[in-house]
Amino acid sequence: MDVxxxxxxxxxWLMPRxxxxxxxxxxxxxxxxxxxxxxxxxxxQTLAEALIARALCAAPxxxxxxxxxxxxxxxxxxxxxxxxxxxDEGKRMIRVDPIRQVNAFVSQTAQQGGRRVIEIRPAEAxxxxxxxxxxxxxxxPGEDTLFVLVSDMPSHLLPTxxxxxxxxxxxxxxxxxxxxxxxxxxxSDEEARFWFRAAGGLPLAARELAEPGSRSLRQQLHExxxxxxxxxxxxxxxxxxxxxxxxxxxxxxxTWLEDLIRLGLSGEAAELRNPDLAPLYRQxxxxxxxxxxxxxxxxxxxxxxxxxxxxxxxxxxxLEAWLVRWAALLRS
Numbered sequence: 001m002d003v004x005x006x007x008x009x010x011x012x013w014l015m016p017r018x019x020x021x022x023x024x025x026x027x028x029x030x031x032x033x034x035x036x037x038x039x040x041x042x043x044x045q046t047l048a049e050a051l052i053a054r055a056l057c058a059a060p061x062x063x064x065x066x067x068x069x070x071x072x073x074x075x076x077x078x079x080x081x082x083x084x085x086x087x088d089e090g091k092r093m094i095r096v097d098p099i100r101q102v103n104a105f106v107s108q109t110a111q112q113g114g115r116r117v118i119e120i121r122p123a124e125a126x127x128x129x130x131x132x133x134x135x136x137x138x139x140x141p142g143e144d145t146l147f148v149l150v151s152d153m154p155s156h157l158l159p160t161x162x163x164x165x166x167x168x169x170x171x172x173x174x175x176x177x178x179x180x181x182x183x184x185x186x187x188s189d190e191e192a193r194f195w196f197r198a199a200g201g202l203p204l205a206a207r208e209l210a211e212p213g214s215r216s217l218r219q220q221l222h223e224x225x226x227x228x229x230x231x232x233x234x235x236x237x238x239x240x241x242x243x244x245x246x247x248x249x250x251x252x253x254x255t256w257l258e259d260l261i262r263l264g265l266s267g268e269a270a271e272l273r274n275p276d277l278a279p280l281y282r283q284x285x286x287x288x289x290x291x292x293x294x295x296x297x298x299x300x301x302x303x304x305x306x307x308x309x310x311x312x313x314x315x316x317x318x319l320e321a322w323l324v325r326w327a328a329l330l331r332s
Contacts, residue, residue, distance in 0.1 A: 008049030041205025
């Protein structure tokens with residue numbers, strides 16, 4: 001059976017970087033540890049999966065062959081020479097015990113006679129103890145070992161981890177590099193252009209924003225802020241929002257604040273990520289100073305960080321406090 005359809009391929013705009021990786025592999029110059037980094041929504045996981053598949057393939061071409069026993073095992077969801085390390089379900093942190101398993105894994109001989117591959121994702125989720133435990137394996141990995149670290153925020157990794165990896169920093173593509181793919185995904189060039197812009201140039205994030213649930217939440221938030229401008233009670237508006245979606249709600253708020261600040265500083269709407277919200281932005285710019293919007297932006301970013309780290313147990317209170325601050329500025 002040919003399982004090539006089940007094997008990952010890099011997203012189209014990442015193919016030039018993929019070809020660089022292939023050249024390094026074919027010339028035996030690929031280092032033992034690779035750090036793939038870039039913003040969420042860029043597609044770096046597809047690059048990681050293609051690299052893992054090719055490293056474990058017995059007869060690779062441009063990508064993994066899809067025919068060999070290694071490809072079949074990987075497609076089936078288990079390969080004895082692959083160890084994936086991610087946070088436990090419901091957790092955001094990688095603790096030291098899974099990294100101790102990594103250290104034991106790299107001391108073993110590859111069962112299929114090829115490489116042993118360890119994927120750590122997201123790498124910045126390792127706490128300090130886990131990071132320090134990984135250093136020995138990164139320094140002395142043994143032969144035919146490949147570490148693939150995937151990170152949205154490489155600056156949050158310990159410098160000692162970053163220095164032991166070859167760093168591949170992936171940048172958002174130009175629109176013309178991903179427009180054909182995104183247009184197919186969303187049904188039209190017009191939709192692709194709008195959501196690509198709203199997502200800040202991140203194609204997979206654009207596809208996610210265009211999904212019905214995300215569109216509905218965005219529209220609800222737009223209506224919420226319109227209501228605040230008209231004098232609605234912020235605590236009552238917060239009660240109508242789904243606190244389970246608080247991370248997405250804060251994300252939208254942050255991107256809208258960044259737009260608002262751009263408009264306040266330049267007076268031009270051409271660079272807005274969300275041009276359909278320009279009337280709301282213009283009303284907000286009239287009612288508060290740019291420095292006030294910067295303070296609210298800092299607050300939103302800090303709350304999102306605390307929530308991500310489990311530092312605030314009450315999302316509903318965060319929503320209420322956040323909308324109270326918005327309302328105060330919208331009406332000032």
